[in-house]
Amino acid sequence: MKLSYFHGAEDVPKDFRSDTAVVIDVLRATTTIxxxxxxxxxxxxxFIDLKELQQESLKWPVEQRLLIGxxxxxxxxxxxxxNSPLGVTPExxxxxxxxxxxxxxxxxxxxVRDFNNVYTLSLPNxxxxxxxxxxxxxxxxxILGSGWEGSYSLEDSLAAGALASFLLESGSESIVANDELxxxxxxxxFWKDDLQGCLRVASHGQRLAGIGNHDDDFACCSELDNLVVVPYQSEPGVLCAY
Known part of the structure; x- marks a missing residue:
């Protein structure tokens, strides 16, 4: 199994092909998902486009839809x-x-919506x-990080390393294919014993801290291996879960 990591969507070569993509946005989209x-x-x-999101959402009954933006x-x-994992309660x-x-x-x-298999990954799952x-x-x-508006993301790279470490230690014949990984x-x-510390020192972590109290988000997003759900793309742009 060949493992490649890219820091953001813009870093994936146009002609790059892979069987499976794993998308990471630790703070906070894939944790929320x-x-x-x-x-x-x-x-x-x-969705990328907000107008398209609004139009598509209207096709669903109001009691069956929820808008997260x-x-x-x-x-x-x-x-x-x-975009907080704390807001998506069962109720x-x-x-x-x-x-x-x-x-x-x-x-x-x-x-990566055209890839054969697409999963979303956070530290909890x-x-x-x-x-x-x-x-x-x-x-x-x-393995694809989300970055921050085209720039590098420390916390997404942390999770990419966490995934790769698990796969390499599983006994599978895994190969690290690029220096990014x-x-x-x-x-x-370096950070595996202080995951929340890494999230807090990251530039996006500092950005969140600067706009309000996100202590509970930091705690939730830095939990490791406590969820069993596996979100996957069932059709382009739509995720379901195993």
């Missing part, structure tokens, strides 16, 4: 929720289609996604 499914959401449809870490006007999300657009995570998902990949027996894995592995080994 994992918790939404854990708490009973029916599906998550992701964020730009710059702040909730979008007219949306039900911002709010159970049985609903979530229409979601975020600053970075939904852009990364859009970049790291081992669940890794076990699914091992079951798939996939030859090539594209070697660096992510080194980052993981």
């Amino acid at each position: 994992a918790w939404a499914f854990t708490n009973g959401a029916d599906s998550v449809q992701t 964020e730009r710059g870490g702040k909730t979008l006007k007219g949306f039900d929720l911002g 709010i999300v159970k049985g609903k289609r979530i229409f979601m657009s975020t600053t970075n995570g939904t852009k990364a998902l859009n970049r 790291r081992s669940a996604v890794a076990e699914r990949i091992l079951l798939d027996k996939t030859d090539d894995i594209c 070697n660096a992510a592995l080194a980052l993981w080994h």
Whole structure:
């Protein structure tokens, strides 16, 4: 199994091909997605364009839809929720289609929507996604961070290293295919005993701290291997969960 890591959607070469893509946005989209499914959401449809999101959401009965939107870490006007895993409680999300657009995570998902298999990964569901990949027996894995508006993301690289470490230690014949992943592995080994510390020192972590009290988000997003849900793309742009 060949493992490659790219820091953001813009870093994936146009001609790059892989059997499977794993999209990461630790702070906070893929953590929110994992918790939404854990708490009973029916599906998550992701969008870059807000007008398209609004139009598509109107096709669903109001009692069966939920709009999650964020730009710059702040909730979008007219949306039900911002991008926090703490907001997607069972009372709010159970049985609903979530229409979601975020600053970075939904852009990364859009970049790989044509791949055969697409999963979303956060630290809480790291081992669940890794076990699914091992079951798939996939030859090539594209691990894709979401970054921040095209720039590098420390916390996404941390999670990429966490996934790669699990796969390399599983006994599978895994190969690190690029230096980006070697660096992510080194980052993981440096921070693995203080995951929340890494999230807080990251530039996006500092950005969130600067716009309000996100202590509970930091705690939730830095939990490791406590969720068993595996979000996957069931059709282009739409996620369901194993």
